[in-house]
Amino acid sequence: MRQWRSIAKEAMDRASIIVKFLCLLHVTDAYVVSSNHVLGPSMLPTLNITGDVVLVEHLSHRIGKLGSGDLVLVRSPLDPNKTLTKRIVAMEGDKVTFSLDPTRSFSSRSLVVPKGHVWIQGDNLYVSRDSRHFGPLPYGLIEGKVFMRVWPPSSFGLLG
Amino acid sequence: MRQWRSIAKEAIDRASIIVKFLCLLHVTDAYVVSSNHVLGPSMLPTLNITGDVVLVEHLSHRIGKLGSGDLVLVRSPLDPNRTLTKRIVAMEGDRVTFSLDPTRSFSSRSLVVPKGHVWIQGDNLYVSRDSRHFGPLPYGLIEGKVFMRVWPPNSFGLLG
Numbered sequence: 001m002r003q004w005r006s007i008a009k010e011a012m013d014r015a016s017i018i019v020k021f022l023c024l025l026h027v028t029d030a031y032v033v034s035s036n037h038v039l040g041p042s043m044l045p046t047l048n049i050t051g052d053v054v055l056v057e058h059l060s061h062r063i064g065k066l067g068s069g070d071l072v073l074v075r076s077p078l079d080p081n082k083t084l085t086k087r088i089v090a091m092e093g094d095k096v097t098f099s100l101d102p103t104r105s106f107s108s109r110s111l112v113v114p115k116g117h118v119w120i121q122g123d124n125l126y127v128s129r130d131s132r133h134f135g136p137l138p139y140g141l142i143e144g145k146v147f148m149r150v151w152p153p154s155s156f157g158l159l160g
Numbered sequence: 161m162r163q164w165r166s167i168a169k170e171a172i173d174r175a176s177i178i179v180k181f182l183c184l185l186h187v188t189d190a191y192v193v194s195s196n197h198v199l200g201p202s203m204l205p206t207l208n209i210t211g212d213v214v215l216v217e218h219l220s221h222r223i224g225k226l227g228s229g230d231l232v233l234v235r236s237p238l239d240p241n242r243t244l245t246k247r248i249v250a251m252e253g254d255r256v257t258f259s260l261d262p263t264r265s266f267s268s269r270s271l272v273v274p275k276g277h278v279w280i281q282g283d284n285l286y287v288s289r290d291s292r293h294f295g296p297l298p299y300g301l302i303e304g305k306v307f308m309r310v311w312p313p314n315s316f317g318l319l320g
Binding site: 019020023024026027075076077078079080114115116117138139140141142 | 184238240302
């Protein structure tokens with residue numbers, strides 16, 4: 001009996017250390033900085049098609065320090081289980097002029113980004129699905145700002 | 161010298177206990193259940209105008225178990241620093257028919273809720289600003305499902 005109690009107690013102690021570590025890791029990951037694997041052609045030439053590992057900081061968007069030109073990680077408005085990495089082209093109140101088909105530049109539209117939203121586009125306009133397709137993105141869907149690439153080593157360095 | 165070191169060590173030990181507790185509290189608050197103070201007239205008669213404290217669970221929306229009729233806490237698409245409490249009226253793919261002005265029922269519009277979005281409305285249609293005004297809400301802005309009211313005591317009980 002006493003043996004089981006001491007084994008259970010030791011198991012609980014070790015489990016609680018692991019739980020505490022995971023909590024700390026998670027809070028750092030969600031509120032300070034995290035790493036993300038991004039792939040796809042929509043951000044060429046900034047990000048590689050085969051996949052990069054980038055560092056994302058989760059502070060700027062909470063204190064309103066995002067602006068045009070920032071690379072951001074956002075939750076997709078079309079699929080809540082996916083995240084996208086795009087560039088903010090316009091903030092709320094800015095007028096944005098865009099063309100759905102970049103090969104025909106005379107078919108362009110213009111609109112003002114509504115309050116509480118941003119306008120995001122991929123750097124590779126030809127293959128990116130972004131605000132030109134799904135409209136202005138609510139600010140609440142922004143999860144963080146991409147500031148650095150750590151993999152592949154040949155492209156190590158600050159981004160944006 | 162040794163006194164300072166032992167005082168510093170004890171301070172760090174106590175601080176780390178507090179940090180670990182806050183991490184655990186935060187993870188529970190964000191991923192399991194949290195309490196929220198909601199007020200305003202847009203959800204009468206379901207919720208009081210003067211303010212209720214409700215319990216919000218953060219599991220259902222992550223596993224796709226939300227549906228029409230659920231009370232949800234969402235991040236406002238107009239102001240990312242505010243949260244709203246409304247009811248899901250239609251899920252993606254459903255057709256929703258609504259009138260911007262409930263006193264004149266013949267001016268109604270109809271649309272299909274796009275993929276990755278939901279349609280939310282306040283129970284008090286006359287004063288609620290909801291999807292009838294800002295359009296379908298991206299699913300990613302949903303933060304949790306309101307399931308219970310704990311204050312005031314005479315309204316204690318399950319909701320929805």
